[in-house]
Amino acid sequence: MIEVNGLTKSYFHKGKRVTVFKDLSFKINRGESIALLGRNGAGKSTLLRLLGGIDLPDRGTIRRNGSISWPVGLTGGFQGSLSARENLTFVCKIYSSADEVQDKIKYVEDFAEIGEYFDRPFKTYSSGMRSRVAFGLSMAFDFDVYLIDEVTSAGDERFRAKSREILQERHRNADFIMVDHNLLGLKLHCNRAFLLHQGKLIEFDSLSEGIEKHKSLLLNPSESVADRKSTQDRQPSAIPTQHPHRGATPRVAPLANSSQQISKVKTSQVKGDKK
Secondary structure (H helix, E strand, O other), X not given: OEEEEEEEEEEEEOOEEEEEEEEEEEEEOOOOOEXXXXXXXXXXXXXXXXXXXXXXXXXXXXXXXXXXXXXXXXXXXXXXOOEHHHHHHHXXXXXXXXXXXXXXXXXXXXXXXXXXXXXXXXXXXXXXXXXXHHHHHHHOOOOOEEEEEOHHHOOOHHHHHHHHHHHXXXXXXXXXXXXXXXXXXXXXXXXXXXXXXXXXXXXXXXXXXXXXXXHHXXXXXXXXXXXXXXXXXXXXXXXXXXXXXXXXXXXXXXXXXXXXXXXXXXXXXXXXXXX
């Protein structure tokens, strides 16, 4: 379960504060997979980073009951002068026990299929090779919730098919919060929709309804959404939903870091440029 209350995020840009979203509140129960919708720049990737604990909000709380991945396929944390093997060794020592490290590295090496480049500096990789390694690393760990940001669009067709297959396997035991401009992928994995629009988040219990509203706003951004209650106007749903691919008793994966349980930032004035 993920519960968000009063979440606000802004950045400084060219000397001015730009608010991405303000006072978002929502709840995601076990068994719910969310399609995160919105036009480019709406704040979808920002929200995923906040939920994954790799960025901090200006104010608000995020409570997590279970393990949440970093954004799947994220390459920003890799050190360019180290090889994939060396980068993975460092990450696996943090997120797994000592006797699991080599097995996880082997899993990523087999999944990525980049041959001798696996032992060359990461900065020499093509974007496709980086995506292969980063996606394989994310899939090497079991999380209760995976944060997925356009990852199935990376690589060649063979790798995309391989990615879709492993995601379907993970979805049997985990939930997704998913950003994907390929709406078919969202329909395959998600059962609810959150739409970010003009700094607000609108919840849809019907995925198809959320997608249709998203399409409509792409054509007419000024269209009113007043007929829907935003998360600033509604209380988070407390109705539990059973996962469509598993029984009533969920599998609980160990938390990688107990500090992921709760992120809380008190209301404060953010100073200085923040990128």
